[in-house]
Amino acid sequence: MSRVLTLLASLAMICGLASPVIAQAPEPSRRGLIEQAQAEKVKTLHPYPLTTGERVMNKVEDIIVNGGLHWHPFLESAYKGGGFALGAGYMHHVSSYNLIDMRGSYSLRNYKRAEVEFIAPRMFERRGSLSILGGAREATQVGFFGTGPDSVKDDRTNFGFQESYGSATMSFWPARKLLLLRGGVELAQWTEQSGEGTSPSVDTIYTPAALPGVGSEITYLHTQGTVGLDWRPAAGYARRGGFYGVTFHDYKDTDEAFGFQQVDYEVVQHFPILRETWAISLRALAQTTFLKGDQEIPYFLLPSLGGGDNLRGYGSFRFRDRNSLLLQGEWRIMVNRYMDTAFFYDAGKVAALTEDLDLDGLKHDYGFGVRFHSPFSTPLRIDLARSTEGLVLVFGTSAAF
Amino acid sequence: MPTSFVSRLPRRTRLTLVAAAAFVVLGGSASTQRQRFYSDDPISREPESQDASAAQSHDIKSIYEMTYNLFVTSGHKPSGLRAKNINSIDELPDSNWFTNRIGTTAITPEQMTRGANVGAPPDPSKWILTREKTAGVHPGFTARDAKGETWFLQFDPPYYAEGATGAVAVASRIFWALGYNQVELFLTTFDPKRVEFDPQATIRRPSGARTRFNRDDMNAILERVAKSPDGVYRVVAGRLLPGKILGGYLFQGTRPDDPNDVVPHEHRRDLRALRVFGAWTNLTDLKAANTLDTLVPENGRMVVKHYLQDVGSTFGMCNELYEWDLSYEYFYEGGPTVKRLLSFGFALSPWQTIPYKPYYPSIGKFEGDEFDPREWRPQTPTTAYVETRDDDAFWAARRIAAFSDDLIRAAVRAGQYSDPNAEKYLGDVLIKRRDKILSLYLTAVNPIVNPRLGASGLTIENAAIAAGVVKGQPTYRASWMLFDNATGETKPLSTTESQTTTLAAPAGLPTAPGSYIQVDISADIAAHPSWKEPIKTHFRRTAQGWQLVGLERLPETAPAAQTLEDER
Numbered sequence: 001m002s003r004v005l006t007l008l009a010s011l012a013m014i015c016g017l018a019s020p021v022i023a024q025a026p027e028p029s030r031r032g033l034i035e036q037a038q039a040e041k042v043k044t045l046h047p048y049p050l051t052t053g054e055r056v057m058n059k060v061e062d063i064i065v066n067g068g069l070h071w072h073p074f075l076e077s078a079y080k081g082g083g084f085a086l087g088a089g090y091m092h093h094v095s096s097y098n099l100i101d102m103r104g105s106y107s108l109r110n111y112k113r114a115e116v117e118f119i120a121p122r123m124f125e126r127r128g129s130l131s132i133l134g135g136a137r138e139a140t141q142v143g144f145f146g147t148g149p150d151s152v153k154d155d156r157t158n159f160g161f162q163e164s165y166g167s168a169t170m171s172f173w174p175a176r177k178l179l180l181l182r183g184g185v186e187l188a189q190w191t192e193q194s195g196e197g198t199s200p201s202v203d204t205i206y207t208p209a210a211l212p213g214v215g216s217e218i219t220y221l222h223t224q225g226t227v228g229l230d231w232r233p234a235a236g237y238a239r240r241g242g243f244y245g246v247t248f249h250d251y252k253d254t255d256e257a258f259g260f261q262q263v264d265y266e267v268v269q270h271f272p273i274l275r276e277t278w279a280i281s282l283r284a285l286a287q288t289t290f291l292k293g294d295q296e297i298p299y300f301l302l303p304s305l306g307g308g309d310n311l312r313g314y315g316s317f318r319f320r321d322r323n324s325l326l327l328q329g330e331w332r333i334m335v336n337r338y339m340d341t342a343f344f345y346d347a348g349k350v351a352a353l354t355e356d357l358d359l360d361g362l363k364h365d366y367g368f369g370v371r372f373h374s375p376f377s378t379p380l381r382i383d384l385a386r387s388t389e390g391l392v393l394v395f396g397t398s399a400a401f
Numbered sequence: 402m403p404t405s406f407v408s409r410l411p412r413r414t415r416l417t418l419v420a421a422a423a424f425v426v427l428g429g430s431a432s433t434q435r436q437r438f439y440s441d442d443p444i445s446r447e448p449e450s451q452d453a454s455a456a457q458s459h460d461i462k463s464i465y466e467m468t469y470n471l472f473v474t475s476g477h478k479p480s481g482l483r484a485k486n487i488n489s490i491d492e493l494p495d496s497n498w499f500t501n502r503i504g505t506t507a508i509t510p511e512q513m514t515r516g517a518n519v520g521a522p523p524d525p526s527k528w529i530l531t532r533e534k535t536a537g538v539h540p541g542f543t544a545r546d547a548k549g550e551t552w553f554l555q556f557d558p559p560y561y562a563e564g565a566t567g568a569v570a571v572a573s574r575i576f577w578a579l580g581y582n583q584v585e586l587f588l589t590t591f592d593p594k595r596v597e598f599d600p601q602a603t604i605r606r607p608s609g610a611r612t613r614f615n616r617d618d619m620n621a622i623l624e625r626v627a628k629s630p631d632g633v634y635r636v637v638a639g640r641l642l643p644g645k646i647l648g649g650y651l652f653q654g655t656r657p658d659d660p661n662d663v664v665p666h667e668h669r670r671d672l673r674a675l676r677v678f679g680a681w682t683n684l685t686d687l688k689a690a691n692t693l694d695t696l697v698p699e700n701g702r703m704v705v706k707h708y709l710q711d712v713g714s715t716f717g718m719c720n721e722l723y724e725w726d727l728s729y730e731y732f733y734e735g736g737p738t739v740k741r742l743l744s745f746g747f748a749l750s751p752w753q754t755i756p757y758k759p760y761y762p763s764i765g766k767f768e769g770d771e772f773d774p775r776e777w778r779p780q781t782p783t784t785a786y787v788e789t790r791d792d793d794a795f796w797a798a799r800r801i802a803a804f805s806d807d808l809i810r811a812a813v814r815a816g817q818y819s820d821p822n823a824e825k826y827l828g829d830v831l832i833k834r835r836d837k838i839l840s841l842y843l844t845a846v847n848p849i850v851n852p853r854l855g856a857s858g859l860t861i862e863n864a865a866i867a868a869g870v871v872k873g874q875p876t877y878r879a880s881w882m883l884f885d886n887a888t889g890e891t892k893p894l895s896t897t898e899s900q901t902t903t904l905a906a907p908a909g910l911p912t913a914p915g916s917y918i919q920v921d922i923s924a925d926i927a928a929h930p931s932w933k934e935p936i937k938t939h940f941r942r943t944a945q946g947w948q949l950v951g952l953e954r955l956p957e958t959a960p961a962a963q964t965l966e967d968e969r
Contacts, residue, residue: 037663066605275752
């Protein structure tokens, strides 16, 4: 038996060794080679690998497309002139569209702001939106140079204030486009304070009698209403379209000492040239105030000019008075889909009387700027402006207009 | 690109893989120790031998892909390598990517107008909305028709009435004829009064949550689309594809989970050729999100089928109403940016001045008079676009040459434009652009095609002369050689010349079946010096006569196709 097995085993060995020689190798073929490569790949199959960079960008895209953004940067200072501000916000949807945004910022000049906003962006079958806002802010060194067009830069004094506020604002687009109606009501408490910084505090130069509002604590019921026509693609960035609007404000002082009314007239028009290669963008803004009986307007709420989005070659709040006129022009140059440059010219004046809001004695500046934008917003604007008072470098997180 | 396994490998490994792929498809040329041609050359179909059931769904996100292509792929230096999925006679075999249609088989105008459609159109007497549309720039829905079949509906924006729907309908016919897998598309109607909402229908809200899709959601979408006076909307309906949806494919690398996908996509001729087909039709939105892989059963196993799914960003629909630059510039290009920055916008690019007259809102910004194929750009460069060589472009141009005026107008009829002038204009522009592409790419390389060796000698055709883009008669020259298929060695026989497209064969050609000859064929005409570079052809002797088994228009390594900037 064992011999038989040995013989069979030997035969098997011989057959096994001989088989490569005896068996016909398949004729090589193109198809065979491809199939061989495919068979080889089976051994290394794996899902798509993702790099860290791709994961991060995919997450960003998910947030953009599907929502779900909670933390966001908040770079708005508590008040104009506060310097570079850093801050953050946390958004939380309370329903499909409505959200609450809690945010705060702190600026180089120690300006502070904290607020909570409820936003309902989709009301009345997408014809309206509602904002309910409450918060507090503090500014420590706001400039005051005196009133009137001839105030002197070297006469700068500083003041501070604290404000706590609560407001509700409703915007309504009856036809979902073009015609805009906006109304709002705000309860705000202003506490004017001594100023900090290198300039003297306002209360060391002016008395409350000489400058209404010094040392004051005012509680306003501020109501406002706007009627406008707006056919810009977006207020945050546009190279075509326009906005024509009038806003009426009523500031009712609960102590009836500092109540007043104000009307703002604003025109923005963009003229595209050669397929928006360039755009001539113009803006005019007139602000007029009206006294209520023998009440006064606190100096810190007077219409003002100067700062990063109006008379850019002058410091913030450089000019104040009962009325103001601002004229701006930009020659915007499209560099690519995400970047514009612009030459700009600003002119304006403040005046005690409405009839003095003419083109005589305008303050001027001019400059050049670079803007990085999306189709709807301008997250970064850098303008270099020159006026008779020197060069000013502006960093903005929104369009000038 | 990191989502591609191959591209993540070290450069040396990648080159080895590419060389291996070259060997696999072309065979022999990578090694003198292996035979050059096999008994089944030239193959007419790429095999899919392995089961791909393990392939998994994966969404390739657009922002990363766009960023990568704008800032990495734009700097990609073309390898100059020949396409790797061509067969031994420089043609594309059928595959799950591509099916030879126009140029290889006769297509009637009726077939052209029908395109990929084989099933019945939707029944629009009732639509049941199931979901919002998630792909593409134009608004739409996912819905079931009155027969219960699922469709993807897409509307026109208000400023391009009939434009978006017409473009995708026409372009899908053209790309179907060109050989790409296409979704079945029908132009139909959407009556909001006959709409119902699936109880399970949801829509993603800004909060991120999915909640019930309701009539207000539908109205919000309908407010952004072109309305008809009778309140019924024109829509294009795309049939739900069969099989498991796997997501899009990239224009480079391979699917790491598909065993049959062994040729890097940037070396697939069908994907390189989109540079030419894209220029013709203005298909600018070349990205993974507009492609789709599905897992389907085939011959008893699961295989991946690759669709060029959304070809709607074509003709004048690639630019929105206030966009002009697409098809002339990538989303971002450093050169034009610097030029405009330093010149304050006065260094104008062509797109800033090209007239679109007459202008039809249903066609958009699409013209043929100023069109230059070398200047055309997709929104972002793909690696396949960068790797395109002149022989790829020549192959593509031959396909386009097969579109007669009648076939083009038959494809355009699928757009069902209500304005006959608009329909005529679109056809006219496609014809003009076709002619410019033929003039450029059929003449850039030696255009000799279809060599046949028979009793009367060697007969050839000249694609450029046949297309009417070159006048005159070149002198053709054939260098005859014996060819050893095992070693690749050649032994010169003689040279023959002719003023016609028939060249005499020399005496002494082998007669034994299985023997090979090589014939290098050039054309001499003053206007086109590049034609002197011969195409290399190989014939195998069979019992029936000589069979063409090899054709090489350009060597294994050659420069990529030129852009206008390259030429400047």
